Amino acid sequence: MAMSVITIETRGQGLYEFTDQARAFLRQQQVEEGLMTAFVRHTSCSLLIQENADPDVQVDLKAFFRRLVPPTTDPSMGYITHRDEGPDDMPAHIKAAILPVSVNIPHQAGRLLLGTWQGLYLFEHRDHPHRREVILHI
Secondary structure, eight states: OOEEEEEEEOOSSEEEEOHHHHHHHHHHHTOSEEEEEEEEOOSSEEEEEEEOSOHHHHHHHHHHHHHHSOOTTSGGGTTOOOOTTOTTHHHHHHHHHHSOSEEEEEEETTEEOOOTTEEEEEEEOSSSOOEEEEEEEO
């Protein structure tokens, strides 16, 4: 078994692909087949396997989740009590509670068995830049 921690620098809300970093880690391990787990060590972002061909998918996902869980300045969020870290903080925690913080990807012959248009993404839910740590484990 092997493990690596990768750092992803975000620039605010959005999806940040790290498929190439995961592939590079897998190649270094020279493991014939198994399962790679990616786990994010934060409570205000999440991980997704998502389309990596059309950037409009990312735009639409970001817009959907902003409508689903708007900032606490939105009147519909008046019930929220945790507001100390800004209007995007509690909504980020809610999004991370309903989206995965880990994903598993099978691999064989040194290749992640992702579909043709699939990539691995960190989904940043905060407005400001952050340094996020993702653990890769085989």
